[in-house]
Amino acid sequence: MNTDNVQIFKTARRLLTGENSSYLLPEEMASLNVKRPLIVTDKGVKDAGIIQPVIDNLKSNGVENIFIYSDISAEPETHIVEACCGTFEENQCDGVIAIGGGSAMDTAKAVAIYSGETRSLNELFGEDKVVPRKIPLICMPTTAGTGSEVTNISILLDVQAQIKKGIVSNELLPDVAIVAPELTLSCPEFVTAASGVDALVHAVESYLSNFASEITKSLSIAAIRMIVDALPIAYQEPTNIAAREKNGYS
Numbered sequence: 579m580n581t582d583n584v585q586i587f588k589t590a591r592r593l594l595t596g597e598n599s600s601y602l603l604p605e606e607m608a609s610l611n612v613k614r615p616l617i618v619t620d621k622g623v624k625d626a627g628i629i630q631p632v633i634d635n636l637k638s639n640g641v642e643n644i645f646i647y648s649d650i651s652a653e654p655e656t657h658i659v660e661a662c663c664g665t666f667e668e669n670q671c672d673g674v675i676a677i678g679g680g681s682a683m684d685t686a687k688a689v690a691i692y693s694g695e696t697r698s699l700n701e702l703f704g705e706d707k708v709v710p711r712k713i714p715l716i717c718m719p720t721t722a723g724t725g726s727e728v729t730n731i732s733i734l735l736d737v738q739a740q741i742k743k744g745i746v747s748n749e750l751l752p753d754v755a756i757v758a759p760e761l762t763l764s765c766p767e768f769v770t771a772a773s774g775v776d777a778l779v780h781a782v783e784s785y786l787s788n789f790a791s792e793i794t795k796s797l798s799i800a801a802i803r804m805i806v807d808a809l810p811i812a813y814q815e816p817t818n819i820a821a822r823e824k825n826g827y828s
């Protein structure tokens with residue numbers, strides 16, 4: 579049987595979009611039975627005041643034991659993933675919540691599949707080297723660009739080899755992605771511009787890809803239209819939530 583033309587559409591198992599969707603995190607965590615979350619973020623996102631309202635909302639919904647790891651660099655490094663796993667295990671966390679751009683999300687995705695793993699992280703680079711993930715994973719992007727919240731890859735910098743490598747596995751697809759425009763309002767101009775162009779390039783590339791299907795092509799065209807419309811507005815009016823929302827769908 580020739581199955582060469584079969585296409586498989588992959589995304590997060592559950593995808594929430596739209597204004598104020600970040601406030602539904604407690605419900606999403608409860609449905610995955612997460613009671614001791616590790617929030618993976620970075621200093622810039624924390625300093626922008628994005629994390630505190632999320633914590634306040636979790637606390638007002640009865641989640642008391644919340645742990646934060648924010649020591650993440652722009653190009654996430656393998657030793658950062660190991661350190662973050664240490665925080666996860668020491669605090670007996672039971673779920674990983676990424677709140678940040680691609681750097682925080684790629685780190686969190688790696689932590690969710692690496693925690694409890696006996697092999698070295700280096701042995702997981704490449705395709706399908708990962709065992710089934712047991713740790714719940716929720717991704718909440720704060721930039722509108724990488725799409726890491728819906729991809730099956732984590733890109734990390736191998737410091738010794740000085741190259742970026744990917745762990746590719748469907749186990750990296752989050753259980754839940756929450757694409758909430760309110761989390762992107764504080765994005766600095768250059769991050770808005772750079773991540774917006776990143777999204778535009780993804781949309782063009784995916785349209786031209788040999789693996790494009792009718793489903794992905796229609797999404798690529800819609801994304802190109804939305805980015806061209808919304809990105810200049812989001813850049814000029816950073817708190818324009820409608821522009822941020824349109825940009826975030828891309």
Ligand SMILES: NC(=O)c1ccc[n+]([C@@H]2O[C@H](COP(=O)([O-])OP(=O)(O)OC[C@H]3O[C@@H](n4cnc5c(N)ncnc54)[C@H](O)[C@@H]3O)[C@@H](O)[C@H]2O)c1
Nearest residue numbers: 622623626679680681720721724726729731733762764765
């Ligand atoms: N896994 C994937 O599918 C995939 C795809 C493309 C890129 N990537 C990876 O994504 C990373 C880049 O991610 P990125 O472009 O989202 O940037 P980033 O996560 O590196 O963040 C860039 C800067 O913006 C700041 N920032 C982010 N959101 C903010 C907000 N709302 N308010 C204020 N500051 C904010 C951060 O603190 C940081 O200083 C790279 O490591 C790249 O390899 C992953």
